Amino acid sequence: DDARFMTVFFFLNDVTEGGETVLFGTDLNGTYGKERALQGEEVWGEIESRCQSVASCPRNGTMPPPFSTALAVKPRRGTALFWYNMAIDSKGQPGRFYWSSIHGGCPTRSEEKWAANIWLHNTRQSEEDSVEQEL
Numbered sequence: 502d503d504a505r506f507m508t509v510f511f512f513l514n515d516v517t518e519g520g521e522t523v524l525f526g527t528d529l530n531g532t533y534g535k536e537r538a539l540q541g542e543e544v545w546g547e548i549e550s551r552c553q554s555v556a557s558c559p560r561n562g563t564m565p566p567p568f569s570t571a572l573a574v575k576p577r578r579g580t581a582l583f584w585y586n587m588a589i590d591s592k593g594q595p596g597r598f599y600w601s602s603i604h605g606g607c608p609t610r611s612e613e614k615w616a617a618n619i620w621l622h623n624t625r626q627s628e629e630d631s632v633e634q635e636l
Contacts (some may be wrong), residue, residue, distance in 0.1 A: 502594065502595050502623075502624075503622055503623065503624045503626075504586075504587055504589070504595035504622065504623050504624075505586055505587075505620045505621065505622055506585060506586055506587050506588070506589045506595065506621060506622070506623050507583060507584070507585050507586060507620070507621040508583060508584055508586055508602070508618060508619070508620055508621075509581055509582070509583045509618065509619040509620075509621070510522065510581060510582045510583070510616060510617075510618055511580075511581045511616060511617045511618075511619075512576040512577055512578060512579070512580050512581065512614075512615075512616055513578060513615035513616055513617060514576065514578050514612075514613070514614065514615045515576060515577055515578050516575070516576040516609050516611075516612060516614050517610075517611055517612065518609065518610035518611050519558070519607050519608055519609045519610040519611075520575070520576045520606070520607060520608070520609040520610075520614040521558060521559055521573040521574060521575055521576070521606075521607045522573070522574045522576070522582065522604060522605070522606055522607075522616075523552070523557060523558065523559075523564070523568065523571050523572070523573045523574075523604060523605050523606075523607065524571060524572045524573075524574070524582070524584065524604050525548055525549075525552045525557070525568060525571045525601075525603045525604060525605065526538060526545075526571075526584075526599070526600065526601025526602055526603055526604075527570065527571055527572040527601075528570045529570050529571070529572055530570055532569075532570045533570065537601075538599075538601040540600065541600060542600065544600070545600030545601070545603060548567070548600075548603065549600075549603050551567075552568070552603060552604075552605045555607065555608060557571075557605060557607075558573070558607035558608070559573045559607070573607070576614050576616070584599075584602050584604070585599055585602060586598070586599060586602045587599055587602075589623050593623045593624070594623070595623060
């Protein structure tokens with residue numbers, strides 16, 4: 502089975518206000534512990550339903566509850582983030598989805614945000630497959 506197991510996200514320009522990428526699955530101060538990261542949809546479904554609105558973006562430099570432990574990364578040209586979307590076993594087969602990979606983008610306040618993704622799959626992708634999957 503084909504699966505996107507890793508995402509590499511590149512920032513292509515600086516953004517002076519807003520435009521943060523928020524990694525909701527991070528726990529910067531250890532509030533939730535490792536157990537939450539290993540939970541499934543019963544925990545992360547609620548978080549995911551609330552993480553794509555501006556209410557989940559930083560305000561005055563801090564993240565609002567319940568996202569106060571999430572990492573918010575400011576766009577800086579030439580920097581990149583990466584995260585695992587799911588586990589892959591030793592035979593290259595997809596395992597469990599990492600709900601902690603949930604992320605979102607905040608709106609910019611003054612200029613455009615330019616970014617690019619590289620998605621790593623566990624199977625070889627042909628050019629035709631890649632184009633069709635994106636459309």
